[in-house]
Amino acid sequence: MRPVLSCDEVRRLEDVIEKEGTSKAELMEFAGEFVASEALKGNPSRVVILVGFGNNGGDGWVAADILAQKDVHVDVVSPVEPDEISAPLARHVARRTAGRDVNIVVGPSKDELGELIGEADLVIDAILGTGFHGELRPPFSIWIPVVNELEPTVLSVDVPSGLDAQTGVVEHDCIRATRTATMLAPKLGLYSADGPEYAGEIVCGRLYDQLDEVIDDVEHEAEIVDSADLIDFFEPLPMNINKYSRGSVLVVAGSATYPGAAMMAAKAAARAGAGYVAVACPSACANLVRMALPSVPVIDIPSDSRGAFGAAARKAVCKAAEKFSCVLCGPGITTAAGCIDVVSGLLKMDVPLVLDADALNCLAKYSIGGIDKTPELYRRDAPLILTPHHKELSRLIGDDPVADLGTAIEASRRLLWAAGSEDMIVVAKGPSTAVAGVEKVLLPMAGPASLATAGSGDVLAGIIAGSVAQAHNYAGPWELLCAYAVTVHSFTGFAAASRFGEKSVIATDLIDLIGDAMELAAESALHDLGVLDEGSQVEEA
Numbered sequence: 001m002r003p004v005l006s007c008d009e010v011r012r013l014e015d016v017i018e019k020e021g022t023s024k025a026e027l028m029e030f031a032g033e034f035v036a037s038e039a040l041k042g043n044p045s046r047v048v049i050l051v052g053f054g055n056n057g058g059d060g061w062v063a064a065d066i067l068a069q070k071d072v073h074v075d076v077v078s079p080v081e082p083d084e085i086s087a088p089l090a091r092h093v094a095r096r097t098a099g100r101d102v103n104i105v106v107g108p109s110k111d112e113l114g115e116l117i118g119e120a121d122l123v124i125d126a127i128l129g130t131g132f133h134g135e136l137r138p139p140f141s142i143w144i145p146v147v148n149e150l151e152p153t154v155l156s157v158d159v160p161s162g163l164d165a166q167t168g169v170v171e172h173d174c175i176r177a178t179r180t181a182t183m184l185a186p187k188l189g190l191y192s193a194d195g196p197e198y199a200g201e202i203v204c205g206r207l208y209d210q211l212d213e214v215i216d217d218v219e220h221e222a223e224i225v226d227s228a229d230l231i232d233f234f235e236p237l238p239m240n241i242n243k244y245s246r247g248s249v250l251v252v253a254g255s256a257t258y259p260g261a262a263m264m265a266a267k268a269a270a271r272a273g274a275g276y277v278a279v280a281c282p283s284a285c286a287n288l289v290r291m292a293l294p295s296v297p298v299i300d301i302p303s304d305s306r307g308a309f310g311a312a313a314r315k316a317v318c319k320a321a322e323k324f325s326c327v328l329c330g331p332g333i334t335t336a337a338g339c340i341d342v343v344s345g346l347l348k349m350d351v352p353l354v355l356d357a358d359a360l361n362c363l364a365k366y367s368i369g370g371i372d373k374t375p376e377l378y379r380r381d382a383p384l385i386l387t388p389h390h391k392e393l394s395r396l397i398g399d400d401p402v403a404d405l406g407t408a409i410e411a412s413r414r415l416l417w418a419a420g421s422e423d424m425i426v427v428a429k430g431p432s433t434a435v436a437g438v439e440k441v442l443l444p445m446a447g448p449a450s451l452a453t454a455g456s457g458d459v460l461a462g463i464i465a466g467s468v469a470q471a472h473n474y475a476g477p478w479e480l481l482c483a484y485a486v487t488v489h490s491f492t493g494f495a496a497a498s499r500f501g502e503k504s505v506i507a508t509d510l511i512d513l514i515g516d517a518m519e520l521a522a523e524s525a526l527h528d529l530g531v532l533d534e535g536s537q538v539e540e541a
């Protein structure tokens, strides 16, 4: 796993490195070397480097010097003369570079800037990094649209300029990068909100030889999970199993209005590998589910007058739930009184429980001002996995805003720390999904935009429940198991997008591709581990 840091954590890491004897000035030299080496990968003969007033620009000035020494024609575009640069370290390297064989263009007009970019093979964006704040000011608010309009190949330094490195939000405008060369560790904003859209491919410069020895001296906002970290989940099925020993899931879902949610979640749980999946749904939709899923037993639960779980549902559901290795509750249930009762009954049981969709909204209705104020409501001994999207997560914490990855992580931590259980996980769904436990937050590989389709969450909940059900002897951590499920879901998105077209994917497509997705994830893991060649051929042992 690879750490992702908040801006504060990066600053603390720089301080730790400095105490170990490597100054910030030296780090800037290494950062510039890294940028230059990334730039040289495309063999450019002309490079335009856009610099700002701060140390992000400093990295650009160092890179300019190195590229010029490699016989690349370099134009450095600066808002001011090198002597007028405000950050002392950046001013020092700018003055030095000014004495070398680079062309410095101060304060160009829009047309001059456009011409320079038009002639260049590569644009290096060293305008703004982690020090960017507030509204984008001129001249950068003028430069950035000029760059984006011409669509050159852009290498952004640390973060694309205009992106908030912490939140990933682009308020005004932002450089659209082909690649982002980030320093020491990726910043959280690269994975949050608008980050993935603007950052392009992310490469990380370690800058400091002993980085592995000091990185744990600061907290990590999150950790990226690579397929290789999930290798243990790709074991083939052993021979000596039966449908029950493979793991069983009870899907407590559906209503007269939303029978499909129950069907999709149940089928996904089975496709994810559970040997026995049953559905407990309101009698109002039981026959529909029976007809749609011939392989799934359906337990008829008394409905209310609107076709949701009724007053007698809690007892019936809890009795049925006793026999299963995992219970998934929520898809399509509504928030009727009987549903709230069912959720509270299941929380009191000693069975691994996944709460999704309306089960989370039922939970939110328990308390005013956030369920973390009354953690005894959801504190339990058996595993509890909550799978809220940002709106559901916000409801769970009393409607405080959850708008990006950072606020989703913070909200998840509020819920987790209040409960204080290692067996509780919040899968905070979003463009980048965070899997948060009390100890750590994992960022599994994000799927394509095609996954933003109705029912996609029901499929993910099914994959999670199916995976938990198979984990009888699993020693944890639950974060990793949930990260595996999210990764498989992401791969269903890629598989479905390539089969049906990016815009045409519907949730039911994802379910039938879960098996393919597991294979793709396993191949990607073997590839990361160097066991597979580029062409995805298994190397001979």
Ligand SMILES: NC(=O)C1=CN([C@@H]2O[C@H](COP(=O)(O)OP(=O)(O)OC[C@H]3O[C@@H](n4cnc5c(N)ncnc54)[C@H](OP(=O)(O)O)[C@@H]3O)[C@@H](O)[C@H]2O)[C@H](O)CC1
Pocket (backbone or CB within 6 Å): 010, 014, 024, 027, 028, 029, 031, 052, 053, 054, 055, 056, 057, 058, 059, 086, 087, 127, 128, 129, 130, 131, 132, 133, 134, 135, 136, 137, 138, 140, 157, 158, 159, 183, 184
């Ligand atoms: N992580 C590392 O180990 C290293 C990182 N390095 C690089 O340093 C930058 C961070 O440098 P810093 O000087 O703190 O900040 P920036 O260069 O990103 O930006 C600060 C300057 O930008 C001006 N600014 C801020 N907001 C705006 C805006 N909205 N519009 C226009 N200009 C803005 C700011 O002006 P103020 O008046 O607000 O002060 C500053 O002049 C990091 O990203 C890395 O690239 C080092 O190389 C060391 C190693």
Ligand SMILES: [K+]
Pocket (backbone or CB within 6 Å): 056, 125, 126, 127, 128, 129, 156, 157, 158, 159, 160, 161
């Ligand atoms: K930048």
